[in-house]
Amino acid sequence: MMELMNKKNYFFILSAVLILIGALFLLINGGFNWDIQFEGGTIIKIEMIDDDYDATAAEADIENLLGKGVTVQKETTFNPEDQESNLALMSIKVSKENTLDSAEINQVIDFLTESSDYNVQSDTQPQIQSVAPFIGVELRNKALMAAGWAMLLIVVYVGIRFRVMSGISAALFGIVALIHDALIMLSVYTVFNIPVNEVFVAAILTIIGYSMNDTIVIYDRIRENSAVMNKADIEKMVNTSIWQSLPRTINTLVTTLLTITTLYIFAAIYNVESIRQFAFPLLIGLTSGSYSSIFIATPLWMMWRKYRIKKKLLEAK
Amino acid sequence: MAKPRRIDYSSVQKKEPKLKPGAKLWIKFTVAVLLVAFFVIMILVGSPGLGVSKVSDVKTGIDIRGGVSATLYPDVDDIGSVTDEQLQTIQGILENRIEAKGTFDYNMSPDYENKRLLLEIPYTSGDDTNPQKVIDDLGEMALLTFQRWDEEKYGFDENGRFVFLVEESEMKDDDIILDGTDVKDAVAMLNREDNSYMVALSLNETGAEKFAVATSELINRPIAIYLDDELKSYPFVSSAITGGEASITGNFTIEEAVEMANYIKYGALPFAMTAKEINSITPILGESALNVTLNAAFVAFILVVLFMLFRYRLPGLVASIALIGLVASEIFWISAFNASITLPGIAGIILTIGMGVDANVIIYERIKEELKGGIGLDEAIDVGFKRAFSTILDANVTTLITGAALYIVGSGPIKGFALTLIIGIIMSFFTAIIVVKYLLKALASVKTFQKKWLYGIKEVTK
Numbered sequence: 001m002m003e004l005m006n007k008k009n010y011f012f013i014l015s016a017v018l019i020l021i022g023a024l025f026l027l028i029n030g031g032f033n034w035d036i037q038f039e040g041g042t043i044i045k046i047e048m049i050d051d052d053y054d055a056t057a058a059e060a061d062i063e064n065l066l067g068k069g070v071t072v073q074k075e076t077t078f079n080p081e082d083q084e085s086n087l088a089l090m091s092i093k094v095s096k097e098n099t100l101d102s103a104e105i106n107q108v109i110d111f112l113t114e115s116s117d118y119n120v121q122s123d124t125q126p127q128i129q130s131v132a133p134f135i136g137v138e139l140r141n142k143a144l145m146a147a148g149w150a151m152l153l154i155v156v157y158v159g160i161r162f163r164v165m166s167g168i169s170a171a172l173f174g175i176v177a178l179i180h181d182a183l184i185m186l187s188v189y190t191v192f193n194i195p196v197n198e199v200f201v202a203a204i205l206t207i208i209g210y211s212m213n214d215t216i217v218i219y220d221r222i223r224e225n226s227a228v229m230n231k232a233d234i235e236k237m238v239n240t241s242i243w244q245s246l247p248r249t250i251n252t253l254v255t256t257l258l259t260i261t262t263l264y265i266f267a268a269i270y271n272v273e274s275i276r277q278f279a280f281p282l283l284i285g286l287t288s289g290s291y292s293s294i295f296i297a298t299p300l301w302m303m304w305r306k307y308r309i310k311k312k313l314l315e316a317k
Numbered sequence: 318m319a320k321p322r323r324i325d326y327s328s329v330q331k332k333e334p335k336l337k338p339g340a341k342l343w344i345k346f347t348v349a350v351l352l353v354a355f356f357v358i359m360i361l362v363g364s365p366g367l368g369v370s371k372v373s374d375v376k377t378g379i380d381i382r383g384g385v386s387a388t389l390y391p392d393v394d395d396i397g398s399v400t401d402e403q404l405q406t407i408q409g410i411l412e413n414r415i416e417a418k419g420t421f422d423y424n425m426s427p428d429y430e431n432k433r434l435l436l437e438i439p440y441t442s443g444d445d446t447n448p449q450k451v452i453d454d455l456g457e458m459a460l461l462t463f464q465r466w467d468e469e470k471y472g473f474d475e476n477g478r479f480v481f482l483v484e485e486s487e488m489k490d491d492d493i494i495l496d497g498t499d500v501k502d503a504v505a506m507l508n509r510e511d512n513s514y515m516v517a518l519s520l521n522e523t524g525a526e527k528f529a530v531a532t533s534e535l536i537n538r539p540i541a542i543y544l545d546d547e548l549k550s551y552p553f554v555s556s557a558i559t560g561g562e563a564s565i566t567g568n569f570t571i572e573e574a575v576e577m578a579n580y581i582k583y584g585a586l587p588f589a590m591t592a593k594e595i596n597s598i599t600p601i602l603g604e605s606a607l608n609v610t611l612n613a614a615f616v617a618f619i620l621v622v623l624f625m626l627f628r629y630r631l632p633g634l635v636a637s638i639a640l641i642g643l644v645a646s647e648i649f650w651i652s653a654f655n656a657s658i659t660l661p662g663i664a665g666i667i668l669t670i671g672m673g674v675d676a677n678v679i680i681y682e683r684i685k686e687e688l689k690g691g692i693g694l695d696e697a698i699d700v701g702f703k704r705a706f707s708t709i710l711d712a713n714v715t716t717l718i719t720g721a722a723l724y725i726v727g728s729g730p731i732k733g734f735a736l737t738l739i740i741g742i743i744m745s746f747f748t749a750i751i752v753v754k755y756l757l758k759a760l761a762s763v764k765t766f767q768k769k770w771l772y773g774i775k776e777v778t779k
Binding site: 045047077078079087101102105106109124125126127128129130131132134135138139142143145146147149150153154157158161198199202205206208209210212213214216217220224244245247248251252254255256257258259260262263265266267270272274275278279282 | 380383385387388390431440449450452591592593594595596597598599600601602605606609610612613614616617618620621624625628660661664667668670671672674675678679682685686704707708711712713714715716717718719720722723725726727728731734735738
């Protein structure tokens with residue numbers, strides 16, 4: 001049985017470095033890359049017959065039409081009717097300052113459909129996402145509130161359930177691990193400059209639940225072992241508990257990773273953007289969640305206990 | 318090797334003395350099998366009586382079907398001044414308008430807290446109506462106003478005919494006499510004098526007062542009726558109208574009169590509503606995403622089953638059977654709650670396939686440990702379930718908390734994810750402590766299934 005607890009500083013440093021890299025990129029990028037859902041803006045995607053059209057010309061034409069700045073890009077997506085080919089899309093993006101209203105959206109679509117310069121696929125529905133900036137901010141705040149409340153409720157629940165194992169402090173270190181996971185996920189998002197949206201927050205919340213779940217399993221083992229093992233050698237007890245619950249941690253990580261990796265691979269091969277957006281943060285979070293339970297939450301709690309015991313001994317003298 | 322010990326069934330036997338301990342095990346086994354079978358059959362054939370449709374008929378969200386979702390906001394400066402009643406009235410009016418366009422498959426729900434309406438119109442294949450256009454027209458409609466024109470902008474020619482002295486578009490001055498909120502009702506009626514159609518208006522109290530003042534000043538002059546900026550009509554006032562009942566005449570055909578009456582009645586919004594958030598998904602993309610996600614779900618399921626079989630052998634098989642029940646029950650409850658299957662929802666099911674076996678993993682690892690400790694199989698299973706129970710409970714409650722938080726704040730597709738996550742967690746808890754336990758205990762009582770390798774144990778280390 002390898003001693004994990006005396007190597008804890010390496011793990012702390014590893015996590016700190018990852019999070020620092022994220023923070024660095026946050027500074028370089030000048031903040032998070034908010035999705036239009038959390039910031040406002042408009043995206044219109046129109047199916048084209050093929051990708052043989054002039055995106056720059058379309059950009060100029062639409063800017064002329066609306067008097068607003070737009071970005072036009074060529075995109076492709078998986079064709080459900082023909083596995084061999086891809087569907088060509090024209091993606092029109094408008095920043096939050098210029099968010100289009102419903103009439104303007106129709107104006108753009110009608111213009112492109114009627115213009116002979118663009119080979120728009122007839123009788124298809126365009127894909128549209130348009131969010132007024134104030135709604136974006138409202139959604140963002142709501143999502144952050146939800147994450148906050150969820151964490152608070154978990155602290156309370158774990159605190160109540162783990163009174164034996166010095167209650168609230170155990171819960172708090174569990175929460176440190178959760179914050180660690182959220183920060184790691186955010187770091188990956190800032191490093192790769194991926195837009196943060198509701199799907200991402202959903203993934204973070206899922207991971208929070210999963211990671212706490214993981215931590216609880218280990219804490220539970222400690223709770224059980226503290227009844228039968230020598231409490232004085234807390235390091236040994238914690239180490240034993242981790243090793244005892246390790247098969248479960250790994251096996252559950254394997255089954256969850258299996259499913260989410262499968263989902264991610266399918267989404268990546270077939271270019272299903274919405275699913276990939278969901279699977280990617282989950283993949284990072286699941287790994288981080290299992291890691292943090294063993295290498296962050298548990299050693300931190302152990303250090304706290306040792307400190308308390310030492311303090312008590314000093315007071316006794 | 319320690320012999321499997323018998324569980325003490327004495328307390329049970331007192332109640333049901335006729336049953337042998339073994340019989341009891343197999344009854345529970347049958348119950349567990351039936352439970353799994355129930356959910357599987359339900360989603361394969363459906364049951365109208367229980368309000369459950371078969372899996373291919375379960376409603377899909379607009380992220381799969383395609384369609385439009387929009388959030389409509391009142392176009393007022395002080396959104397706090399909007400009352401719930403106003404929002405209800407508007408909802409009724411907008412529903413009429415949508416249906417007037419031949420769209421019946423839609424869902425509009427008010428959000429009183431944030432003073433807005435959420436509208437979803439799924440795409441119907443074979444239907445030419447473009448949902449995006451429906452929403453656009455809703456936004457365009459229409460603030461009804463009765464307006465006074467500047468008298469210098471019109472006159473009468475030598476034949477006494479009414480003429481505009483400026484372009485029609487320049488007539489509007491926004492000198493408003495009445496607006497839609499002053500109108501109680503508007504109906505198309507036959508004008509017996511010349512057999513043409515007219516629109517009969519009835520005004521509420523404040524409307525009647527304002528109208529009486531204005532009509533007494535405007536005898537033989539027109540009152541312009543606008544829907545937003547569009548001039549719909551400009552009937553002439555023949556005499557002051559004091560009773561709150563008025564009619565708009567103008568040689569209308571019945572269709573014109575009905576349309577006008579509808580404009581007035583349904584156009585009587587206290588304020589305009591605009592779509593500030595629009596999401597439109599093409600059915601073709603939704604469909605492709607659905608296929609990909611379903612294939613991923615299938616492969617993920619197979620992989621997890623293979624892993625469980627490889628890692629846990631016989632208990633792994635039992636867990637896989639329970640997993641079938643879990644997935645079936647998730648679809649069952651989605652259908653029973655009349656919720657929609659969304660892409661994140663399927664992702665949620667996929668995630669619960671992975672997370673759902675966690676309870677089994679915790680129990681089986683425990684059983685393995687106990688077996689390695691040298692106690693009998695039967696007892697090891699009992700101890701495994703008993704010791705793992707509190708861990709599973711605690712671990713599931715935290716995931717439930719986050720699931721609930723997501724369900725409360727999430728929008729449509731995310732709600733779908735939260736729902737499958739919540740159902741998945743609860744059902745995985747029950748399948749683990751009921752289905753898995755009953756199946757495993759009964760199987761473990763059979764001699765053939767008592768070999769240690771079937772439980773992933775190579776040898777007994779004492």
